[in-house]
Amino acid sequence: MTQENTPDDTTALLVDGLTVIGRPSDVEIISGVSITVRRGEILGLVGESGSGKTTLGLSLLAHCKRATEISGGRVEVAGADLATLSEQGVRALRGRAVAYIPQSPASALNPALRLRTQLREALHDSSLSAGEVSERVREVLREVALPDDDAFLARYPHQLSGGQQQRVAIAMAFIGRPDVIVLDEPTTGLDVTTQAHVLDTIRRMTRDYGTAGVYISHDMAVVAGLADEIAVMYQGELVERGRTEEVMAAPGHEYTRRLLRAVPLLRTDHRPEESAPEEEPLLRVRGLSAGYGRTTVLEDIDVSVSRGECVALLGESGSGKTTLSRSVVGLHHQFSGEMLFDGARLATGSYRRTAEQRRRVQYVFQNPYEALNPRKRVRDQILGPYRHLVGRPQDPDAVVAEALERAALSASYANRFPEQLSGGERQRVCIARAVATKPDLLVCDEITSALDVSVQAEIVALLRNLQDAGMALLFVTHNIALVSNIADRVAVLNKGRIVEYGPVGEVMSAPEHEYTRALIADTPDFAPQGA
Amino acid sequence: MTRLIVVRLLFGALTLWAVSLVVFAATQALPGDAAQLILGRDATPERLAVLREQLNLGEPVAVQYMQWLQGIVQGDLGTSFSNRRPVAEYLASPVQSSLTLMGLSALVATPVALAVGAFSALRRDRAFDHTSSMGTLIVASIPEFVVGILLILLLGPGGLDLFPSVYARQGGPDQWILPVLTLSLAVAPPIVRMMRATMIEVLESEYVQQARLKGMSERLVLWRHAAPNAIGPVAQVVALQLAWLAGGVVAIEYLFNFPGVGKVLMDAIANRDVPLIQAVVLLIAGIYILVNLVADVIGLAANPKVRVANR
């Protein structure tokens, strides 16, 4: 917090001691936050969910969510103090001096209006003629690399892909050549390649327009690659602020250090080869095809997992990786090909497999908020599968305690309901439920993606312990950095096919397929020296 | 979208056919002697014979149904037992009266309900909202005939004596007031609540927030961004409520002695006039299905995803 707060003529945004409170409880959602951003630069505003970063972002547009209000401090956009503006003044400012790019364009674009209407109205400048407005709309569409023809402008939002929707949102924000632009996690839900393109566009546009950007994100890796300056928020307060290189090199606050440590690094160094897979792997998938109805989503898949090995399935959304993992556990029925577990064939549906097979292959789901029955205590969540697959335990408490312990939770959690657990704790309970039956293979479907970064790291450490204890893992993810850290071997899935398959070290250091190369190149560079 | 609508239409026709089966089964294809069952124990042998003849009870059930259905399709609804007139002809005037009553009620209820609902949403959690929410909740709870009786007790001859409580052929136009008011009160509450809920949902949506953050004026936000997204669900509820009216009129017409299809149905039931019962029930179900169909189509048309998908 040693940064001086003196504005100069290049300052586009100045926030001084801003405090926002919630009504009616008077709880401070953000307290005394001060930031400045210069023209053409981007400030990365980092924090976990609930840290108040979105509230701060919205207050830069003089907008407060329901039941919140600004109780102190000052926001100046391009020299204009927001507090002194009338309602009309605020309206004139929005879109022109300060613009907003929302987290999910799918819900922020009006589903009932054509793109043309939504883009044109964003440029509310009465001095322009209709023709000039059209010209500007086309120009900005070209700048974000979207088609600018009439057919495209006549589309509705639902007719665009996620990446296109986000580009439209960016175009809509830049159309009025704003002084300040607030970006609220604009790449959430986009795959790495699309994310890289969108980030690129944002970087270029802020520089070309001389716009000051405030980029809100929970992802340290993205911010490190994009922002000139970083501000870290924790529980409503700004705990660290400085030039990106400095913060990365020498984080001053303990929380920042934790955030940095938690980010998985993309390891492209070549590691010594682990011992060659044994003769008969635990799980062998050969020539597998799977689909829904008449659409095929997976074709000709060959993968195997040996005992005690971690194999990663790496792919972006729509690559078919979840379908593959669900086929393994018997939740996706429509597949053909060979699937052998410990030498025996696995039937297509879980109900047609033996109890022993179901016991030995367990699954952990992506979203821990949906994977636990809200009406059951932790104890019953764990004992239910155990009773069904293993039998009535002699000492149920011991079974629960042991399972919880393997998931690094104390036995006192047994009597809680899911609602009394945090996201990370829920995922641990899910893991406890899966390991209670002592499986040989644990299938993990994006199990860290719904969690905050610092929690992700803990879960990954937990998985590594399980693997050390002899469990085989099939780890499904879109996060290439995570793969480079946890897996022994990796299968890269693209459009339903495995394009590259081999030991992680080899694949990362010398990717053979161009898709893998692109993935590695598009992953944000992140190299904290001091962490 | 045309294809979707055609599918719905076909399905509506199918439902109507299924309804005809149920009506037929419930009235004619009963176990035992339907004629005896219909006319009761003390029916004369002659009347029983006439009825058996008219209902083709001598034939197998399937043939009876086919003949009955054929008649309906050709517009021949049979002949009323009680007054020996063709049912279709007999029903013409009551149908007209009932439709007028329903139409008037819809005309009164819909705009008022929409306005109250929208205003409640804009004044969310203020006095007006609380009052209207409580009011609609209370009115929606009470069975409509009870609402009617309460209105009669309050405004009718026994109370303030403002309006007549019974419909008479020579009566003035003010005898329409209480029936229309009763039906309007019965129809309005769900519309109010839906309008309010939809408006709130739309106003709190991210795209409305985004429109505000783009610097749109409140008027533009309301009319350009919010309204088009609210039309669909609200129009559907309005249509559903109008469909409800088709069944709801029965008790109200009986209460006010109003000469519509509901009254005809009750008289027909009292006289065990089977062809008339069949015709009225089919008619009401038909209107009900038709209006529901309209609601469906409106819902489809208001959704750009559907509208654009199947050009």
Added chain:
Amino acid sequence: MSTPSTPTAEAVAAPPRRRPGLFRTAWRFGRTKVGVVLTALVVLVAVVGPFVAPYTPTEFVAKPFETGVDGVLFGGDNRGRDVLTRFLWGGWTLLVLAGAAAGIGVAAGTVVGIVAGYQGGWLDNALMRVNDVLLAFPQLIAALLVMSIIGPQVWLIVAVIAVSHLPRVARVIREATRKVIEQDYVKAAEAIGLPRTRIMAVEILPNVTSPLLVELGLRLTYSIGVVAVLGFLGMGLQPPTADWGLMINENRQGMAVQPWAVALPVTAIAVLTIGANLITDGLSRAAIGIDRGVEK
């Protein structure tokens, strides 16, 4: 806004408190309390009424529609029977019939809804198509149709109303079920091969109780209305039974001279339905709050 989750693996203090249950949350709304009081009032009249009635429901104590007779508080009805006595006797039949109809209808609708929603496929299609046909009848018309031919009988009243509830309840519960089965805990149960009947009973049913209770309240309110209107139309319980709906029918001609015979049952029905609906509203508000309560 929730505070960021901190690692609690070792630091296990007292667990956060559970959210209060549906009933407790509902009870916090003033309207729920009012609803309970109103409902209890009418139920009390209906249950205790027969024991404190001054006369028997069928004895003649006055001239038809006569008021102001000594010892006959609310006067005589259309045949000169004591209005107060008939009012006190006329409630429990309504409550029992409406309660039975709502209970049976909701139970059956829940089973159909969960099975259709969970099993999906042709079974879901078949059940929902039958549902659509049943829905094509306005509730009252279906009841009248059957009553008019078979004749008004008590079991039939219950059956007809229950059947008319079934498709409506099934539709709501099916939607709720479909939301639940998208959740991964149902898939987790499938992955370990838990029998489908057990999944429906253990994983799904407990998680649709909120809409279920709301439906029960709603259907109870409707049942009261339908039983009453059937009585009012002369298609419900038959004379000389004392029944609120029937009382209104019998005495409505004399409403101008003897309003009590109509006003008492009408008020009771109105208060009862308002009470039941207020409770239902409280429950549904609580249910929305609970369903939303999962913070992400």
